[in-house]
Amino acid sequence: xxxxLLRRLLLGLITLWLLATIVFAITNILPTDVGRTILxxxxxxxxxxxxxxxxxxxxxxxxxxxxxxxxxxxxxxxxSFVSGSPVxxxxxxxxxxxxxxxxxxxxxxxxxxxAAGLYAARRRDRLADRAIVLAGVTLSSIPEFxxxxxxxxxxxxxxxxxxxxxxxxxxxxxxxxxRYLLLPAVAMAxxxxxxxxxxxRAGAIEVLQSDYIRTATMKxxxxxxxxxxxxxxxxxxxTVAVIAVQIGYLFGGIxxxxxxxxxxxxxxxxxxxxxxxxxxxxxAGVIVIGLVYxxxxxxxxxxxxxxxxxxxxxxxx
Amino acid sequence: xxxxxILAPGPGGQPAELPAADLSASRAQxxxxxxxxxxxxxxxxxxxVGAAVMxxxxxxxxxxxxxxxxxxxxxxxxxxxxxSLEHLFGTDRIGRDVLSRVMVGSRDVLIVAPLAALLGVLLxxxxxxVMGFYRGIVDDVLSRIVEAFxxxxxxxxALLTLxxxxxxxxxxxxxxxxxxxxxxxxxxxxxVLSERQLDYVEAARLRGESGLYIxxxxxxxxxxxxxxxxxxxxxxxxxxxxATLSFLGVGLxxxxxxxxxxxxxxxxxxxxxxxxxxxxxxxxxxxTVIAINLIADSLQSVLSE
Numbered sequence: 001x002x003x004x005l006l007r008r009l010l011l012g013l014i015t016l017w018l019l020a021t022i023v024f025a026i027t028n029i030l031p032t033d034v035g036r037t038i039l040x041x042x043x044x045x046x047x048x049x050x051x052x053x054x055x056x057x058x059x060x061x062x063x064x065x066x067x068x069x070x071x072x073x074x075x076x077x078x079x080s081f082v083s084g085s086p087v088x089x090x091x092x093x094x095x096x097x098x099x100x101x102x103x104x105x106x107x108x109x110x111x112x113x114x115a116a117g118l119y120a121a122r123r124r125d126r127l128a129d130r131a132i133v134l135a136g137v138t139l140s141s142i143p144e145f146x147x148x149x150x151x152x153x154x155x156x157x158x159x160x161x162x163x164x165x166x167x168x169x170x171x172x173x174x175x176x177x178x179r180y181l182l183l184p185a186v187a188m189a190x191x192x193x194x195x196x197x198x199x200x201r202a203g204a205i206e207v208l209q210s211d212y213i214r215t216a217t218m219k220x221x222x223x224x225x226x227x228x229x230x231x232x233x234x235x236x237x238x239t240v241a242v243i244a245v246q247i248g249y250l251f252g253g254i255x256x257x258x259x260x261x262x263x264x265x266x267x268x269x270x271x272x273x274x275x276x277x278x279x280x281x282x283x284a285g286v287i288v289i290g291l292v293y294x295x296x297x298x299x300x301x302x303x304x305x306x307x308x309x310x311x312x313x314x315x316x317x
Numbered sequence: 318x319x320x321x322x323i324l325a326p327g328p329g330g331q332p333a334e335l336p337a338a339d340l341s342a343s344r345a346q347x348x349x350x351x352x353x354x355x356x357x358x359x360x361x362x363x364x365x366v367g368a369a370v371m372x373x374x375x376x377x378x379x380x381x382x383x384x385x386x387x388x389x390x391x392x393x394x395x396x397x398x399x400x401s402l403e404h405l406f407g408t409d410r411i412g413r414d415v416l417s418r419v420m421v422g423s424r425d426v427l428i429v430a431p432l433a434a435l436l437g438v439l440l441x442x443x444x445x446x447v448m449g450f451y452r453g454i455v456d457d458v459l460s461r462i463v464e465a466f467x468x469x470x471x472x473x474x475a476l477l478t479l480x481x482x483x484x485x486x487x488x489x490x491x492x493x494x495x496x497x498x499x500x501x502x503x504x505x506x507x508x509v510l511s512e513r514q515l516d517y518v519e520a521a522r523l524r525g526e527s528g529l530y531i532x533x534x535x536x537x538x539x540x541x542x543x544x545x546x547x548x549x550x551x552x553x554x555x556x557x558x559x560a561t562l563s564f565l566g567v568g569l570x571x572x573x574x575x576x577x578x579x580x581x582x583x584x585x586x587x588x589x590x591x592x593x594x595x596x597x598x599x600x601x602x603x604x605t606v607i608a609i610n611l612i613a614d615s616l617q618s619v620l621s622e
Contacts, residue, residue, distance in 0.1 A: 011461075014461055015461065015464050015465045015468055016465075016468075018461055018462055018464075018465035019465040019468055019469065021465075022462075022465055022466065022469075022474075023474075023477070026474070026477055026478050026481060027477070027481060037480075037481060037483075134363070134614075137610050137611075137614055138607050138610060138611075141553050141554075141557065141606040141607060141609070141610040142557075142602070142603045142606055142607065143557045143560050143561045143564075143577075143602060143606070144561075145560075145561060145564050145577075145580065145599075146560070146580075146599045146602045146603050147603075149580060149584065149587070149595050149596065149599040150596070150599055150600070150603070152587050152588075152592075153587060153592040153595070153596045156587075156588075157587060157588070157590060157592055158592075164587065164588050165588070248468065248469075248470065249470050251470055251473065252470020252471060252472040252473050253470070253472070253561075255472060255473065255476070255565060256472075256561050256564055256565060259564070259565065259581075259584075260584060270473065270476065271476075271565060271566075274476055274477075274480045274565075274566075274567065275566070277480055279480075279481070282476075282477050282480065283477075285473070286469060286473055286474065286477055289469065289470065289473060290465075290468045290469050293468045293469070294468060
């Protein structure tokens with residue numbers, strides 16, 4: 001188990017390094033002139049040169065690369081081009097606020113989609129199964145901002161049931177906060193319902209066809225006993241994996257959701273940085289989200305290894 | 318075992334071809350099999366619905382202003398009128414007919430998204446073929462790079478890249494296409510892995526065929542099925558991605574009547590009850606991505622039968 005963990009950790013670190021290198025390449029190799037990117041095409045060349053001097057972007061590429069890698073290890077992502085203060089605390093604060101929203105979305109979508117997936121697997125190829133699969137495919141293909149728009153118009157404006165802006169008044173209690181976050185969270189939950197339900201269904205169908213389920217049934221266990229004792233644990237292995245992947249991707253969709261619902265989290269911070277060409281802020285944001293993805297998949301692999309000893313033993317061999 | 322393999326997509330290849338003793342006979346068989354699949358495909362209601370919706374939007378994109386009730390680019394009416402018989406979808410903030418704009422709004426996204434999907438599938442398939450076929454150090458290195466790309470949400474990296482490069486339709490095509498390539502590569506790679514152990518590959522090797530020949534003439538035709546499915550799925554995601562980027566302000570640019578861009582220009586008025594300039598373009602996006610997914614899903618089940 002320890003060897004598996006170490007191996008997994010090492011691979012994670014390599015991926016993180018590659019990811020940081022990709023981000024460095026995008027921000028440093030693609031544009032030849034950072035100052036020009038920030039100031040736009042009409043700024044006089046002297047101003048651009050002065051800005052490049054000030055930002056240190058006119059130094060040789062290898063120097064900047066080594067510096068950014070050292071920054072990564074020492075958790076120093078530089079200062080914002082806009083505010084001049086270090087970017088990392090701002091990014092982490094924003095990630096924290098977005099985590100509330102993302103957490104609520106997962107809290108809604110995980111139990112619902114697992115239940116739907118298991119139900120579909122038990123009624124394989126029947127009407128309910130087809131309906132769940134089709135609804136899942138359909139809903140997961142619609143962008144979050146479209147689902148969000150439709151929810152705002154129907155639930156927020158026409159029916160007037162829930163607030164359409166996500167930020168609760170200051171010092172609001174937890175229930176009020178959740179009420180405000182509910183609509184954006186549902187917009188995100190809808191997109192991920194399909195993936196998780198389909199994965200659970202596929203996992204459960206595979207398990208239901210296996211020999212040990214037949215044995216359990218022949219031993220005289222009722223369907224719900226078999227489901228609880230045997231199917232769930234094994235069928236959820238691919239589900240845990242897909243949930244982990246989605247946690248990272250949630251932060252892609254959250255940008256648009258925060259814009260629609262005017263919520264000041266990671267997405268709003270990234271968009272603000274994008275509009276002002278604040279490259280250090282964007283870079284730190286992308287790397288932190290990559291880190292969230294790495295940690296989520298690492299946690300998922302550990303949970304999977306714990307759930308299914310076969311995987312654990314195979315990797316140790 | 319690799320830690321990522323549990324996340325790898327499902328079934329890969331199709332059954333291997335029989336050794337073609339009589340080439341013309343096998344070709345005839347193949348084309349009749351293809352025709353059979355096509356008949357099965359057009360009998361699926363999901364496919365028909367998807368195709369009908371897509372044909373509608375393609376016709377709108379091609380004919381554009383010639384079939385819209387009003388001029389989509391200039392407003393001659395009062396702004397922010399609710400839907401009425403005169404303006405079925407109402408008018409936007411500067412008096413332009415929303416229905417006309419929604420109809421023409423399919424044009425840009427239906428050019429940019431398919432090109433991005435095509436580029437992604439071309440790059441990704443080549444990458445996946447090389448990774449799956451040569452294995453070893455090439456595969457190890459490329460797999461790590463693919464893994465690093467997959468760790469990032471496409472929207473976020475696209476946002477970063479478009480900020481650096483500046484937005485234009487052609488840049489959006491390249492950025493989205495390149496970011497899709499690693500995803501496609503992973504699917505194609507796993508399809509190639511299950512093909513390369515089959516006898517026909519070994520036979521070609523014993524005949525002394527070169528690696529490139531085996532890849533392009535033997536393996537590629539047999540992973541064509543998953544590649545076609547991947548192309549339609551990527552097309553759907555390309556619309557998803559391009560629409561979202563336009564909504565975020567880094568995709569298609571004004572004065573395009575693009576749906577995502579329209580939503581982004583009008584969404585702040587939703588709270589004051591002016592929902593129609595936002596709602597109808599949003600529905601248009603939803604109908605398009607759903608249609609493509611219905612087509613992709615039908616293709617997948619027909620090709621895997």
